[in-house]
Amino acid sequence: MNTITSIEDLKKLTEKQKKENSKYNKIVTLCAGTGCCASGCLSVLSSLRNELKHKKLTKKIKIRTTGCHGFCEQGPLMVIEPENVFYCHLKPEDIPEIISKTLLNDKIIERLLYADPASGKKIIHEKDIPFYKAQDRAVLGQNKLVDPCSINDYIANGGYSALIKILTSMKPDEVIKEIKKSGLRGRGGGGFPTGRKWEFCRGASGKPKYVICNADEGDPGAYMDRSVLEGNPHAIIEGMLIGAYAIGAEHGYIYVRNEYPLAVEH
Ligand code: FES
Structure with missing residues (x-):
């Protein structure tokens, strides 16, 4: 390693x-x-x-x-x-x-x-x-x-380069600005703007802060979270690390269903 x-x-x-x-x-x-x-x-x-x-x-x-x-x-x-x-x-x-x-x-x-x-x-x-x-x-x-x-x-496919880029060249506020500009939204149905969510979290008082990846996907027959967890788990970890840097969190949790054994393993 x-x-x-x-x-x-x-x-x-x-x-x-x-x-x-x-x-x-x-x-x-x-x-x-x-x-x-x-x-x-x-x-x-x-x-x-x-x-x-x-x-x-x-x-x-x-x-x-x-x-x-x-x-x-x-x-x-x-x-x-x-x-x-x-x-x-x-x-x-x-x-x-x-x-x-x-x-x-x-x-x-x-x-x-x-x-x-x-x-x-x-x-x-x-x-x-x-x-x-x-x-x-x-x-x-x-x-x-x-x-x-x-x-x-x-x-080999460019993974972790976004994390390295922000850690070496951007301040947390700049990351939030960039995410807001990108128009990125949550994919769970509500479509809440990610940049605004991160801004609220950064501005919230209290410590420590946590990043929670909620991969529960309770909607029946929805497997989009499972597909990412099983197929590209490092993309999730990289995204969480970038989010953590932006909001000032030191810990992160992934909530993954026990019914998804391959996702848990990966
Ligand atoms: S194409 Fe979906 S599991 Fe293989």
């Missing part, structure tokens, strides 16, 4: 991680969120791990297990990078063919592609699937780039 004490340290670590990832010919991003676990992704994962090990390919092909990609009904699913090939409804038996054809020879396996329900047309690339094309995935888009159990993966 590296200790980061300056922005230069973080930049060096970011570059090192990017270099690490560039050593691989392919990165197989396999969704291991709760939805895909329910449809059997863990047996697909173990088959992939075993086959790559057996074929001595672990130095050439990297497996990244991630949180939810947002398309759970198509799970288990994977995206093969750098080509952005999307395979869905995977079974462990598909793995040897995926390795021999797609990972080693860049050949597409037609039957594993997503079929557009409107036209019946098979789509090769994730970015061309209408479900993704119509979205700007500002919060959950990073899920597929990050292994939630790897802080280095988060850092």
